[in-house]
Amino acid sequence: MNFTRPESDAGAIGELLAIMARLRNPEQGCPWDLEQDFASIAPYTLEEAYEVADAIQRGDVEDLCEELGDLLFQVVFHAQLAAEQGLFRFADVVAAINRKMVRRHPHVFGDEAVADARAQSEAWEKHKASERASKGIAGDSALAGVPVSLPALVRAQKIQRRAARVGFDWPRMEDVVDKLDEELSELKDALRARESGERLQEELGDLLFTCVNLARFLDADAESLVRDANHKFEVRFRVVEALAQERRRELRNCSLEELESFWQQAKRQGG
Secondary structure (H helix, E strand, O other): OOOOOOOOHHHHHHHHHHHHHHHOOOOOOOHHHHHOOHHHHHHHHHHHHHHHHHHHHHOOHHHHHHHHHHHHHHHHHHHHHHHHOOOOOHHHHHHHHHHHHHHOOHHHHOOOOOOOHHHHHHHHHHHHHHHHHHOOOOOOOOOOOOOOOOOHHHHHHHHHHHHHHOOOOOOOHHHHHHHHHHHHHHHHHHHHOOOOHHHHHHHHHHHHHHHHHHHHHOOOOHHHHHHHHHHHHHHHHHHHHHHHHHOOOOHHHOOHHHHHHHHHHHHHOOO
């Protein structure tokens, strides 16, 4: 993999900012870029963040470099929009994160000390709470400030961690497993009683929320676990498709026994 090394990071950033300004130039810019605003760009920002995560999961370093560039461009795009409205500039974004990193790492840039990564995580949350309070953001709950726009699994794990920090938690992993059994039983009862779709969805939601809690006890990231499960299913399903094609069979016409046989073969092939 060949990299072209810029004269300096600052020079490369300056060139990117100039490119962005040109794209938004009312006379010489790009019609599509000129039509955009914060709201229309936000979905692309999320998409690029997920593509970064995907490149990391696949271990594709070259793609990761490219995807990080795409994500950086999103930051530059938002900063350009803000500058045009006299709100803030890219330099303000950089200065703000610089101040925040120094402020939230007093054990590195100051005289404080932390015992380990867990202690630093707790200190980090305390710094965030203090910052929210200084901005006048309501802090009457341990869950204050958890963005509702986070992916559901990510947000579930985050609010569970917040609750655990103030003592609202199961003492043992076995208790979480028992709770998982309880939620599954309630879902089965609702199915047997032919409850309404709304009740079934509520019970299923409770079950999923408890699964996330178990992931937290395992020190695993729930979002990553589901992403891995998606990938595993996709790999195995493609093998199932190939096996059916070899036998000149349409999946929709296969019996359950045939489909199970294909699936077991896919598992044995290491999918």
